[in-house]
Amino acid sequence: KAGVTQTPRYLIKTRGQQVTLSCSPISGHRSVSWYQQTPGQGLQFLFEYFSETQRNKGNFPGRFSGRQFSNSRSEMNVSTLELGDSALYLCASSAGQGAGEKLFFGSGTQLSVL
Amino acid sequence: QKEVEQNSGPLSVPEGAIASLNCTYSDRVSQSFFWYRQYSGKSPELIMSIYSNGDKEDGRFTAQLNKASQYVSLLIRDSQPSDSATYLCAVNTPSGGYNKLIFGAGTRLAVHP
Numbered sequence: 001k002a003g004v005t006q007t008p009r010y011l012i013k014t015r016g017q018q019v020t021l022s023c024s025p026i027s028g029h030r031s032v033s034w035y036q037q038t039p040g041q042g043l044q045f046l047f048e049y050f051s052e053t054q055r056n057k058g059n060f061p062g063r064f065s066g067r068q069f070s071n072s073r074s075e076m077n078v079s080t081l082e083l084g085d086s087a088l089y090l091c092a093s094s095a096g097q098g099a100g101e102k103l104f105f106g107s108g109t110q111l112s113v114l
Numbered sequence: 115q116k117e118v119e120q121n122s123g124p125l126s127v128p129e130g131a132i133a134s135l136n137c138t139y140s141d142r143v144s145q146s147f148f149w150y151r152q153y154s155g156k157s158p159e160l161i162m163s164i165y166s167n168g169d170k171e172d173g174r175f176t177a178q179l180n181k182a183s184q185y186v187s188l189l190i191r192d193s194q195p196s197d198s199a200t201y202l203c204a205v206n207t208p209s210g211g212y213n214k215l216i217f218g219a220g221t222r223l224a225v226h227p
Binding site: 042 | 146148156157158159160163202204214215216217218219220
């Protein structure tokens with residue numbers, strides 16, 4: 001079974017631009033969660049999607065948004081980029097059947113904002 | 115107070131020793147607890163999960179959970195240099211019954227020969 005696939009692997013953007021990141025979950029998994037990882041803050045929860053619906057959201061500004069498609073693939077969008085958005089963005093998938101499930105992570109997208 | 119707290123380390127132990135990693139969490143109703151290992155430049159990988167009070171052993175790893183004290187720990191016996199990584203404690207925080215896994219900032223473990 002293929003793992004969680006994230007594209008692109010690296011991105012360089014400038015302040016004010018927007019960016020879209022993509023995540024393809026493990027086949028059969030319907031839940032996709034997104035995390036931001038920075039050296040100072042660790043892994044911070046962004047949001048979780050299941051069957052095209054956002055079920056949970058973390059404490060990030062509205063510039064961060066996401067969506068999920070009918071094939072469970074998910075995209076995350078960040079508008080009006082700021083320097084502080086430079087981070088590793090990780091997505092993780094699971095079957096989505098409830099609390100207690102294990103998450104499987106992709107390799108991440110390293111975003112640098114200049 | 116952070117929802118999940120870990121000592122950032124680094125925790126330095128000699129090869130063959132026991133490494134003890136600790137984690138506390140704030141939400142009393144949390145039910146599921148996980149330890150992930152993250153090597154530098156790689157994504158987190160699950161190494162242990164624990165749902166009930168007590169100990170759970172898997173090879174050289176033992177997870178311990180004390181819900182009354184809101185405390186989770188990971189013991190690594192016979193530590194090897196290949197265990198050098200950041201260990202992330204993750205707690206499933208109830209939110210409508212669905213997955214909202216909250217991570218600690220991680221503890222960096224260095225095993226020296």
